[in-house]
Amino acid sequence: MTRYGAELKLVLRSRIAAGALIFLFVLSALAVWSGISVTQRQDAAIERVQAASASDLATVAKVYGQPDGDAGYGAYYTFHLTWDPPSALAFAAVGQRDIQPFTLRVRLLGLQQQLYESENINPELALPGPFDWSFVLIYLAPLAVIVLMHDLVAGEREAGRLRLLLSLPGSRGLWLRRLAARYLMVFAALALPLAFGLVLMQPPFLAGLGMLLIAALYLAFWSGLGLLVAAMVRSSGAGAAGLLGCWIVLTLILPTLATSAINAAIPVARGTDLTLAQREVIHGAWDRPKKETFDVFFVNHPEWRGTPPVAGRFHWKWYYAFHQVGDEAVAPQVAEYRASLAARERWSERSGWVLPTVATQVLLHRLADTDLAAQLAYQDSIAAFHRRIRYFYYPYVFEELPFTAADFERLPEYQPRGVGGSIALGSLVAIALAALLLLMLGLRRARRLGVNQASRAGGD
């Protein structure tokens, strides 16, 4: 029996500790399973949508893909599908994927009136947040650490063993060993189910490792805090109460306060504004001379300036031009809107510099590519695709070329954006520093135990 083995056995002898670990393991496994089921449902939905969209496209192609087909009609009735498959890590941190759309169809019309469509979600189910591994890590794992750590020192004192323990040589390493044993067990209870999920879902090796590293750092933070509090309090009751207080403040109170502050300080009404403004530009075009629209359109699209002029009330090239002009007209609002969303995201990350719970959330979901930034990246890829669509149709529309069945075969196809997960470096440094600081403080406090606590415990 090694020294660590002895410590592990000791922890598992405590029914509460063993129960907490088993509970954590079971929940972690359930969460991994639940996360995998969410991503599989989304993958299945994407496949269904692809099938539905393909059959829809086939119908449109049959009607409008005639030898003398008009690209204007073809483009008007053709919806181009985009989709955002869950990353291989999304199962561990579902993030916003339950509320953000992961499939969207766009047409040659103005992008800004199509980009912000919502998915049919059940808001009541989304309200409490997804049950995934990141939830188990952020909320539940600290509670397991608290159960295992709160009476680390006070438990020995209450059992009357503290002086005997401290009288032994090498007792300085004792607390570090006990901390390490508990830390490893909590980590194992969390990480084993995740590792199983990683093997199943096959994310890039380094990304999976990053997930484990984030968990390791977050748990190290809580273990350090646990040791610090355990070494400070006189009774196990006070240890439990103190640590739970920290947990409540760090996972419930401060993040909600910070969210309120950020969302109040950075309004995002520009989304509404730009939608309304774009409508005015687009519909106003019907009542303006066509030349006005074309003059604006040709500024950015001079290559079509020489194409045949429009005569009569209606022409598709004019129609699509004023849609594009509508998008261009609201570009400043779009930029502002995007900037305000990015600012919210940035300030959330910044609040993670002082809130390890938030830092962990940021890290996990950035790595899994399921946060707001991921949705914005998806929107960017839709915008790029919309541009490809425009430049695909424009020659047909502006040169007035026939749009045939063969052209329907050549429609641009959406390529899902590449792997977007990354490490939020600032948050990583923040959580690593927080973990290091608390471990150091905790260990220092535990080392001084011999001098202070034991002598007081004896009393004279």
Place this chain on the structure above:
Amino acid sequence: MSGATIRIAREEWRALARSRVAVLAGALLVLLILTATFISLQKQAAIDEARSQYQAEQVEEFYNQPDRHPHRMVHYGQFVFRPLAPLAFFDFGVDSYTGDMVFLEGHRQNSANFAEARQSSLMLRFGQLTPAFVLQTLAPLLIIFLAFRALAGERERGTLRLMLAQGISGRQLLSGKLLAHAGVAGAILLPALVALALMASSAGASLAQAGLMMLAYTAYLLVWTLAALLVSTLLPRGRDALLALIALWMVTVVLLPRGLPELAAATETAPTRIETEVAIGRDLKSIGDSHDPDDPYFSDFREETLARYSVDDVLDLPVQYAGLVSIEGERLTSQLFDRYASEAFARQDRQGTLVRNFGIASPLIAVRQLSMTLAGTDLDSHQDFLNQVERYRYGFVQELNRMQAEQIPAVDPGEDPRIDASNWREIPGFSYVEPDPLAYGSGRIVATFAILALWLAGLALLYAFAGRRLVWIAR
């Protein structure tokens, strides 16, 4: 209530008042409720102002459109914004997850966009600071922290045996402790109660709703008070009581409310928006295609129309035939919209029912439902909003189609036929009728109160039993 009971309660209050931690935690919670109320009221005011201003501007914009072909106005469309219910500040419910702005146009059903949750970082998922969040999630924790030692502490110190030996009955002791901690729960509720009462009387909210809401929260906090005291009575050590209670809180307040929706979502496959659109398009085609001159449905429609007006050719109709086709087309589309929407709502209701039924295991699920319903921010009221919006959409589109049929000449309309802009003013703006939760939700409200009552009765029974057997428990 005996003198001893009151004396015991007073001692408990004194002990709490002398504990710096208890006073600090209590003060913190009250401060949080006040902050949450203040922030939420401000947020509600800001949302109300923005939405009503947008709404008014939108109606004006619509009226200010120039002479146009009515079909242009069908696609110019209308934007509608969902107003917040007066009590929404207390519990924003699903409002942050549903879009607040819908664009209405002909033969398309657009989604409600710009939901707060989609425009916030993930931090929002930690929860939103509303009075409901504080009362549902944090107040039970305070109750646990103040009460877990109530009896276990007496036992640890040995004072329990002393008291029992002096002839104080278990019943007196436990009812004294209950009185003390119920008082604490009342003190926690007080600021929220005042805020609700003020809002209910000033903002035109229903007093009955506010009253029922307070009743729900009172019952909920009493459930936690009883649970905390019961566990404190049954477990010998304060530490064990605390851990057991936190485990109970974890399971009922955090775990079940998150896990059950996942279960509900997994039980039924919800078609995506695109699948629904494609399906509606297919169904519409199978009924009839107005662009196809040989389409049987629209051939019949033409024959019927001609017969109704007793003419032989559509050009002889006193109205524009294309306008009539638009009206018929819109009618067909709208029927399909209604059918698919009611299917989706029914599915959401089934999922909600599943969660609520399991909710017997968690008083939080019960109180959360009650709170959202009574605040007018539950899923039903959102669905009702969408229904009202669809009815309005159908109404104004058909009105414009009617204008087209009646005012656009059927023969030689010219290249760019338009009707007078004064016509737009005949279309009233969207006026939202706040649904009455007490009417549409009465069954659910009663059922949910019954769940809370069940919890209260069960715990009270166990507590009374523990009081009778306290001497045996305290051995």
Place this chain on the structure above:
Amino acid sequence: MTLDQNHPAALLEARNLQHSFGNHRVLDDLSLRVGPGEIYALLGGNGAGKSTTLNIFLGFIKPTSGHAVVGGVDPAAEPDRARTQLAYVPENVALYEHLTARENIDYFLHLASAERDRATVIDPALDAVGLASQARDKRVGGFSKGMRQKVAIALALARNVPVLLLDEPTSGLDPHATAEFNELLEAARSRGIATLMATHDLLSAAAVANRIGFLREGHLDEEIAKAQGARFDVEALFRRYSEKRERLPA
């Protein structure tokens, strides 16, 4: 620090120990020496400074002035090294209740970084303290104080340390257990261990100690040594002890 070359035999030594908590002086110029095979009883009432003395030897607190030496090491300077030289038996020996006697010793040996072959030292140590072999594999949860003490002293013997510190070892023991305990100390003495026991039990002190120090208000009032082969005059001791106690402020 350099050791006292004049008294190489002292395993445990206090030299002019002073200790104060704030303005309150707990130890006042305390000096004592315990040699190999010696049992020193530090006799005193509540608050006399017995525990503070033990805490200083244990390295739990540092004396305000003066020095303590344990097996040649100053616990104030090198507490961990000093602790390799001593074994401590608290007033109430608390062990890991879910472990057996043997497992407890094994685990504590582990903690004490005793790298020796544990299997071969545990049983002889348990033999020496006379813990019945059928009790060795029982969980210590049901053990009496006397049996727990045996386990603790067996641990000390198994660690093979030169110094034994005992804190009120006989409080709460019945006469039979006290007699057994006294025999235990003989086992330690015969191995050349220097034993310091802090106690207020005069009878037990008289029965086993070579020397008795009367501690009063942190000051060693008097030290009485037992002549070789002789016995303490218990009555005389008791008169002195109670006389000194009466001089305490009421």
